[in-house]
Amino acid sequence: MKKVGNHNSISRIYSFGLALMLTFSLSAFAQSAPAAPAKADAPKADAMASSGGGDPIKGKELFNTNCAACHNLDKKMTGPALRGVSGRHKKDWFYGWIKNSSALIKSGDADAVKLWNENKPAVMTAFPQLSNADIDNILAYTDEVKKDPVPVPGAPKVGEVQESGISNNVILGALALVMFMLVVMLYLVNNVLTKIAKANNINTESKAGRVPIWQAFVKNQFLVLVSAIFLLLASGYFVYGYLMQIGVDQDYAPIQPIHYSHRIHAGNNKIDCKYCHSSARVSKNAGIPSLNVCMNCHKNISEVSDTTSTADGHTKAFYDAQIKKLYDAVGWDGTKYTGKTKPVKWVRIHNLPDFAYFNHSQHVTVAGIECQKCHGPVQTYEVQKQFAPLTMGWCVNCHRETEVKMEGNAYYDKIHKELSKKYGVDKLTAAQMGGLECGKCHY
Numbered sequence: 001m002k003k004v005g006n007h008n009s010i011s012r013i014y015s016f017g018l019a020l021m022l023t024f025s026l027s028a029f030a031q032s033a034p035a036a037p038a039k040a041d042a043p044k045a046d047a048m049a050s051s052g053g054g055d056p057i058k059g060k061e062l063f064n065t066n067c068a069a070c071h072n073l074d075k076k077m078t079g080p081a082l083r084g085v086s087g088r089h090k091k092d093w094f095y096g097w098i099k100n101s102s103a104l105i106k107s108g109d110a111d112a113v114k115l116w117n118e119n120k121p122a123v124m125t126a127f128p129q130l131s132n133a134d135i136d137n138i139l140a141y142t143d144e145v146k147k148d149p150v151p152v153p154g155a156p157k158v159g160e161v162q163e164s165g166i167s168n169n170v171i172l173g174a175l176a177l178v179m180f181m182l183v184v185m186l187y188l189v190n191n192v193l194t195k196i197a198k199a200n201n202i203n204t205e206s207k208a209g210r211v212p213i214w215q216a217f218v219k220n221q222f223l224v225l226v227s228a229i230f231l232l233l234a235s236g237y238f239v240y241g242y243l244m245q246i247g248v249d250q251d252y253a254p255i256q257p258i259h260y261s262h263r264i265h266a267g268n269n270k271i272d273c274k275y276c277h278s279s280a281r282v283s284k285n286a287g288i289p290s291l292n293v294c295m296n297c298h299k300n301i302s303e304v305s306d307t308t309s310t311a312d313g314h315t316k317a318f319y320d321a322q323i324k325k326l327y328d329a330v331g332w333d334g335t336k337y338t339g340k341t342k343p344v345k346w347v348r349i350h351n352l353p354d355f356a357y358f359n360h361s362q363h364v365t366v367a368g369i370e371c372q373k374c375h376g377p378v379q380t381y382e383v384q385k386q387f388a389p390l391t392m393g394w395c396v397n398c399h400r401e402t403e404v405k406m407e408g409n410a411y412y413d414k415i416h417k418e419l420s421k422k423y424g425v426d427k428l429t430a431a432q433m434g435g436l437e438c439g440k441c442h443y
Contacts, residue, residue: 054133054140062138066127069300073142076335077300078122080115083146086139098135100126247353253385254347258329259322260384264308267379273371280360280371288346291330298326302334314382349386350375356392357441367430368405373398392441399435403427 063071070078086094089111096104097112101124104112130138217223265271274280279287304319331338352358363369372378376387388394404427406412412433419428434440 054136054138056137056141056144058134059137059139059141062130062134063141066130067138070122070124074146075302078335079119079124082142083144085142091136091139094135094139095132097124098130098138099128102126248389248391249349249351249386250389251385251387252349253383254349255383256347257344258325259314259318261314261319262378262381262384264304264319268308273378274364277371280364282361282365284359284361286360291326291344294326295330295332298323299332302327310382312382349384350390352390355442357443366409367402369402395441396431396436399430402430404430404433 067082071080071082073081073083075081089097093104093109093111096109097115101112101116105116265276266273276289276293277286278289279285302320302323304316304323306316308319309315326332327334329342329344331340331342363374364371374388374390376385378384378387404412404416406416406427415433416428419432420426423432425432429435
């Protein structure tokens with residue numbers, strides 16, 4: 001009997017390949033399996049009262065409510081840094097200074113006059129409502145030693161990227177090796193089958209004489225006509241769809257020179273949209289908030305909290321750097337304005353054609369439309385984008401579906417009574433009150 005191939009060698013190759021694949025799979029699984037985190041006892045709250053009998057926990061609440069607008073524990077703001085301030089003066093002096101600093105300065109107290117000269121023209125707000133016990137609590141909070149954040153075992157350090165147990169290069173190398181082994185095995189199998197076919201006098205050559213499919217298609221005139229009609233209709237459909245999308249910038253989300261998170265401001269901090277976009281209530285345009293509006297809060301907020309970081313790369317350091325950009329733009333050095341300002345070149349997101357008229361005050365103030373109706377759930381956006389297509393069809397559908405609010409609007413009383421009888425409805429939509437007339441939006 002004629003030998004047509006070494007079958008034992010092929011079996012060995014298969015066995016070797018299978019063993020190698022299992023080895024890589026098990027090692028990858030073992031390295032990628034997360035280690036069981038070590039149990040750590042939760043740190044107990046250190047709320048020991050200071051030598052003066054104050055409660056630092058209550059003092060922190062009072063500090064954040066009354067003092068945080070002008071003071072920070074570890075750096076100078078409008079007023080001086082306050083960590084360890086109880087060691088600078090006597091306790092009775094603090095009672096008089098916090099309750100009425102102006103009176104203490106006018107009395108000629110040397111420490112009060114010195115402090116005034118160092119921080120003028122800023123005048124400290126008087127807090128006569130605070131009791132001596134409240135002031136003791138605040139001083140106890142300022143006496144707390146600054147604690148460095150405790151690193152979590154296994155967590156990456158600041159600026160360090162946490163890598164998985166197995167690198168991507170090892171995985172790619174294993175996949176490349178497996179693919180190479182498959183190619184080799186297919187080549188060997190093909191050789192074995194070719195030898196078997198030759199040994200049995202089997203002709204493996206392909207039969208000739210078949211008509212190519214494209215020639216058969218060309219000879220069939222009916223198929224050619226149907227295909228041409230189908231291609232023309234499909235081309236017209238796609239060309240029309242493409243042309244109708246020109247100027248439609250839905251989901252457009254450009255990168256701004258200063259990253260502004262609506263998720264933090266409108267979402268977490270519940271800032272009303274019209275606080276920043278105040279002109280939306282009284283004018284055609286919503287307007288871009290001036291940097292002075294930003295500084296109303298950020299004059300005393302130079303960094304974000306540790307819990308603000310997100311999983312998509314927006315870390316505390318990233319947000320703090322954006323606040324620093326704001327300070328550079330307005331010329332704020334942390335304590336005063338330097339007068340050196342830089343313009344911020346914001347990138348416009350929503351832009352209607354010049355022939356389309358839209359008035360924010362008419363929709364926001366008169367109609368009472370919420371901002372989210374057109375701009376989407378902005379309180380969840382990390383990067384602001386265009387939510388709606390802002391096409392003519394989208395606006396017309398909104399006019400057809402939105403009912404006009406009549407409560408407290410005497411202007412619509414008479415016209416509402418007449419039109420409600422005409423249309424036989426209790427409530428009118430914007431379309432029934434002329435919202436579909438061309439001149440309403442085009443002039």
